[in-house]
Amino acid sequence: MNEHRNLKNAGLKVTHPRVRILSLFRTSEARHLSAEEVFQQLVLQQSRIGLATVYRVLMQLEEAGVLRRSSFSFNKAVVFELNEKKHHDHLICLRCGRTDEFYDAIIERQQKAVADSFGYTLSDHQLELYGYCAHCAAERAEKS
Amino acid sequence: MNEHRNLKNAGLKVTHPRVRILSLFRTSEARHLSAEEVFQQLVLQQSRIGLATVYRVLMQLEEAGVLRRSSFSFNKAVVFELNEKKHHDHLICLRCGRTDEFYDAIIERQQKAVADSFGYTLSDHQLELYGYCAHCAAERAEKS
DNA sequence: ATGCCTGCAAAAAATTTGCAAATGC
DNA sequence: GCATTTGCAAATTTTTTGCAGGCAT
Numbered sequence: 001m002n003e004h005r006n007l008k009n010a011g012l013k014v015t016h017p018r019v020r021i022l023s024l025f026r027t028s029e030a031r032h033l034s035a036e037e038v039f040q041q042l043v044l045q046q047s048r049i050g051l052a053t054v055y056r057v058l059m060q061l062e063e064a065g066v067l068r069r070s071s072f073s074f075n076k077a078v079v080f081e082l083n084e085k086k087h088h089d090h091l092i093c094l095r096c097g098r099t100d101e102f103y104d105a106i107i108e109r110q111q112k113a114v115a116d117s118f119g120y121t122l123s124d125h126q127l128e129l130y131g132y133c134a135h136c137a138a139e140r141a142e143k144s
Numbered sequence: 145m146n147e148h149r150n151l152k153n154a155g156l157k158v159t160h161p162r163v164r165i166l167s168l169f170r171t172s173e174a175r176h177l178s179a180e181e182v183f184q185q186l187v188l189q190q191s192r193i194g195l196a197t198v199y200r201v202l203m204q205l206e207e208a209g210v211l212r213r214s215s216f217s218f219n220k221a222v223v224f225e226l227n228e229k230k231h232h233d234h235l236i237c238l239r240c241g242r243t244d245e246f247y248d249a250i251i252e253r254q255q256k257a258v259a260d261s262f263g264y265t266l267s268d269h270q271l272e273l274y275g276y277c278a279h280c281a282a283e284r285a286e287k288s
Numbered sequence: 289a290t291g292c293c294t295g296c297a298a299a300a301a302a303t304t305t306g307c308a309a310a311t312g313c
Numbered sequence: 314g315c316a317t318t319t320g321c322a323a324a325t326t327t328t329t330t331g332c333a334g335g336c337a338t
Contacts, residue, residue, distance in 0.1 A: 013337055015293065035328075050295040055328060057293095071215040073270050076303075077327065078220070091262055100262050107254045111273055114246050118235055119278035126217050127271045129255055134263035157312055159318065179303080194320040199303060201318095220328075221302065 002026075010064035017053050020045070022061065025082050032070065032099065034077040072128060089127040095136035146170075154208035161197050164189070166205065169226050176214065176223040176243065216272060233271040239280035 003022045007014050024041055025033065033041075039054045058080050061067040068083040072092065087108075088101040107127070115122035132140060147166045151158050168185055169177065177185075183198045202224050205211040212227040216236065231252075232245040251271070259266035276284060 013292065015337070017294070036326090048295080050297095051327095052296080052329075053294055069217060071217050073213060073215050076222075078217075091259060091264055093264070094267065100264075102258050102262065104254055104258050107251055107258070110248055110251045110254070114248050114251070115235060115273055115275055118244050118246065119281075120235055120237070120244075120273070120275040121281040122273055122275040123238065124274040125272060126274070128269060129259055129264070129266055130268040130270070131259055131264040131266040137263075137265040157317065159312070161319070180301090192320080194322095195302095196304075196321080197319055 006066060010061070010066055012060060012064060016047075017042075017049055018057050018061075020047055020049070021054065021057050022066065025067065025080070031081045031101075032079040033081070034075075034079045036077060038080075070126060070128075073130070089129070091129045091131070093133040093136055094130050095132055095140070098133050098136075100133075150210060154205070154210055156204060156208060160191075161186075161193050162201050162205075164191055164193070165198065165201050166210065169211065169224070175225045175245075177225070178219075178221040178223045180221065182224075214270065214272075217274070233273070235273045235275070237277040237280055238274050239276055239284070242277050242280075244277075 067080045091100040211224045232247045235244040
């Protein structure tokens with residue numbers, strides 16, 4: 001029930017939809033969920049919740065820094081994930097959809113260097129690597 | 145009128161909408177355009193064109209490698225830009241929307257290294273740095 | 289008690305599809 | 314001439330907004 005403290009800290013009232021949604025991200029197999037997916041899951045859990053509320057709560061949780069938003073280039077819907085203390089970026093398989101997370105100090109440092117060289121004050125970034133995971137790369141090789 | 149050769153090479157028939165759209169990307173002040181923006185521009189040019197056609201053509205040009213698609217995290221609509229030979233990533237100002245392009249060999253190399261270490265075959269990536277350009281950073285500083 | 293929150297319905301925004309007519313080769 | 318492509322309209326998908334009532338503090 002850590003969700004309560006989390007919401008309080010974010011300056012948000014502890015309501016049913018908020019607790020449920022936050023809890024879902026904590027327990028869900030999939031790390032990345034779209035508004036529609038969150039809605040579907042909650043409906044499965046017998047929650048009487050509106051899709052509009054899901055959108056509103058996701059936005060609030062993002063503003064509060066609890067969730068992080070990403071828009072993957074092959075997906076038209078935006079997805080969210082828990083915003084964990086340690087930042088990471090994504091590696092995504094174009095064939096099976098598998099996603100891995102990585103953190104690379106050199107890339108992070110260079111991003112800062114690039115921003116500096118353009119006179120920008122860096123505040124955030126979005127990096128996704130697209131390719132084929134070992135398994136899918138092998139299957140693709142067979143076909144040729 | 146280089147557009148003709150371009151379309152031919154891409155294996156696409158040289159039609160009015162395709163030429164117009166490609167030409168727009170070549171001459172437009174803004175490098176990044178959404179389907180709606182392309183449509184608006186063509187309407188201004190007196191073209192009798194449908195929004196659906198714009199979507200279809202943009203998709204075809206992307207598949208042909210003539211355009212490149214990006215989804216910026218703060219924008220719900222997808223944008224396209226000319227896919228120039230030399231790859232680059234984006235630096236975007238959160239306040240004024242200014243976008244700069246950069247290419248950083250170290251980042252590119254590290255991306256490959258990261259993918260390799262996870263057993264992925266890298267085929268593409270999307271990287272955007274968000275922050276405040278020199279001008280906007282200064283204005284923000286004043287307010288405090 | 290009272291102001292923030294929610295569900296529902298409806299609107300808006302973004303994208304896709306069906307189809308008859310128009311057009312490129 | 315004939316397959317491809319287009320414009321229009323309608324359907325989908327994704328997200329936002331208005332509002333009357335509900336709930337947390």
